[in-house]
Amino acid sequence: MNAKSLARFEARAKIIKAMAHPTRLFIVTELAGRERCVCELTGLIGADISTVSKHLSILKSAGIVEDEKRGAQVYYRLHCPCILQFCCCADEVVKTVAKEQLELSK
């Protein structure tokens, strides 16, 4: 694998890695509807606010979400709505595997 290919795979992996956590998937799904501030998300998730803030900063540094400070609150929204396809892709695999399990158990 040459340097250019390697860089490409690393760039992709960075995005995918940012999505590789249940809480972050939830956040992205939640932001699909509309923007939310950190405390709204924290309420929905039920973890420490600093934990949620960290998850958001991971999503932000991957370029998946963007933030906007309005007054004391920081609102987050999807920067790349195409990221929602990740859930569909993942669901396809989940479904395929589940179907096969069912088949095996017959």
Added chain:
Amino acid sequence: MNAKSLARFEARAKIIKAMAHPTRLFIVTELAGRERCVCELTGLIGADISTVSKHLSILKSAGIVEDEKRGAQVYYRLHCPCILQFCCCADEVVKTVAKEQLELSK
């Protein structure tokens, strides 16, 4: 978030996590063309064979690839070819971010 939703997000995250590594993305891309045995992949990747084997077992336990032993070799192929969409999804984000960086530097 209720238990059912949580389980769904965890299942998705498991698949996505399995894809969240440059080497595993490379393997999946390589298997898109045709099945390969472990030593072929090892040659292409240039890591220790045990490392490659471990990456393959992660992909396998996520249901992304399947293996078949033929003689002394084990051949791996995509179980869910739809997994290739992950690269497209990731590339979309990479492209969007890159475009924006360019815009900012003008």
Added chain:
DNA sequence: CAATCATTTGGCGATTTGGTAAAATGCCTA
């Protein structure tokens, strides 16, 4: 059966991740 090749498994050190608490920062209002 012994030697060899392909692969997997177990174990080790180094690094990264995920979560919380506490401190720091920034904004708003009295």
Added chain:
DNA sequence: TAGGCATTTTACCAAATCGCCAAATGATTG
């Protein structure tokens, strides 16, 4: 400007991940 709210950052710990080596396993061949 003092106090309070929203958020981020820092420090710290436990757990997970990554990569290699060495040993174990399985199949093939002489």
